[in-house]
Amino acid sequence: MGNVKIINPGLITLVEDSGRYGYQQYGVPVSGVMDSYSYRLGNILVGNKEGAAVLEAAMMGPTIEFSDQMVIAITGGNLSPTLNGSAIPMWQSILVNKGDRLIFTGLRAGCRSYIAFSGGIDVPEVMGSKSTYTRGRIGGYNGRALKSGDLLGVRHPGEDPGRLSGIKVPDEYIPDYPNTLELRVIIGPQDDHFTLEGMQAFLSEQYEVTSECDRMGYRLKGKKIEHVKSGDIISDGIAMGAVQVPGHGQPIIMLADRQTTGGYTKIANVISVDLPKIAQAKPGDRIKFVKVTVRKAQQMLREMEDKIAAVKKACVPWKVVTTRLLTLRIDGKCYNVKVEEIK
């Protein structure tokens, strides 16, 4: 068990896990991390189980002081992490010591950073999840975003911290975050509510991320997506990544904190493997939507899972194969040493 102190929360830093499932029929949003790829890899790097709670920081990262020695990993968008004033690498596990300060100095690429701690953040589960649902004031740290002075507990990792540090995600698995991105979508469920011109605009024009973008949804602007009659429907369910188009014809991508149901037409849904891309988009970024089939999307999802499994395989902490106690004489002096063969 260790502690970390929030010196400065940055723009918005939240405790999140994979999400609060099972309560959508009761009107409770799923919440959870926006970029599940970076989140999962972060936990893999520090030897955590995949559902462990991490910090999600947007745009401007927090300043954190460690009260104990522990291993952390920073993945996702690059907010320029430094430790005691020196830049530290992302996508690898790092040993930090008591008194060390992690400071993020500025946004360089992407939008959201994930800070995973070996052992995972120790906050109580509310309705089966540690995720913060800020509007409902539950989960995470007292149901809210972090503030200066907050003290977060980190659970004791199963492994010796020294053995967990220095593990790297192989380069080919580290995503880049361009300012123009392609999001693949599956058309529907209300595709028949749009005119041919409307659908053509959606699939051929670029849409820009506006400043109204948060964990609930990303409002985009671009060529109007025309409806046959109106943008209203009798309320139905909203899936993660749904592209909602209200009467004004401008799309909104619904994300982690989205409401469970809504009364606007949904032209398409971003596919699962591309959700991490939109989670890392920021105001001004440009989006091009590309149509794929549900079968193709699910095939890509299986490939993505294979990829994550490969990273997991490449990122296991080294293990002690044999141990020997030796007495060595060096320059006439005798030493008792313990030799561990690792793999």
Place this chain on the structure above:
Amino acid sequence: MELTNRTAGCLNAKQRKSQGGGILYKQTKYLVTGDRALVMEFGNSISEEINSRIRSVGIAIEKSGINGITEIVPTYRSLMVHYDPMVIEYDVLLEKLATLEEQLESVELPSPCTYEIPTLYGGEFGPDMENVAKHNELTKEQVIEIHTSRDYLIYMLGFTPGFPYLGGMDERIATPRLKIPRTRIDAGSVGIASAQTGVYPIDSPGGWQLIGRTPIKLYDPYRENPILLKAGNYIRFIRIDREEYDRIKEEVAKGTYRYIIRNGGGRTTEWEMLRL
């Protein structure tokens, strides 16, 4: 809490059915909503008949134990089925759901239950009671009588955790929303907006005409069953006085309050009933 028979005045299944005027599609529409969910759409209107169908299919899915289905979300006229595509692929799921629909007749359906919502009307908790009475040229007593005389179908939950979209309010007490919405409406507030009635599970802003308040908690994230209500069932407002209100509120705070859920004329307070 005293248990008296309050079944008089509530609708039986047949009467409930006859109220609906919606049209079920001849064939359920299966809509694609991304690679992890699909929507079964049963009609294009808000009706008790369509809602009853949604409830049946929902229960059938829960009973079927189809591997890979993670959550279902019933709404006015459709059912969203969330699934894990790593466990079940779209085509396979589609086939299984279609088969399930064919066999729906053989699925044993428990009859819907009715949750009783004890409500203190008027006074400080019902600041708009006078508006509602005046707008409809009724007395306060008449408004309360009309409001408590029916079971309201819970079409769906949404908007905020545990917020019920209710149907079937008597038009005689319909009242337009406030021109200037309140910035804060306390949890438990019972209100009217046009021809709709509802109850707020959490503090939220809103423009409903408030006629009373319930001391029970429709939503408590730290309770074993965080949300009291479930779509497809009914609620009934029960008039209480201030003394009862205070007593129930205290019992709720202590965790000793026994929620009253009527099922098929009888009564039960078992939590299991909430998962019907």
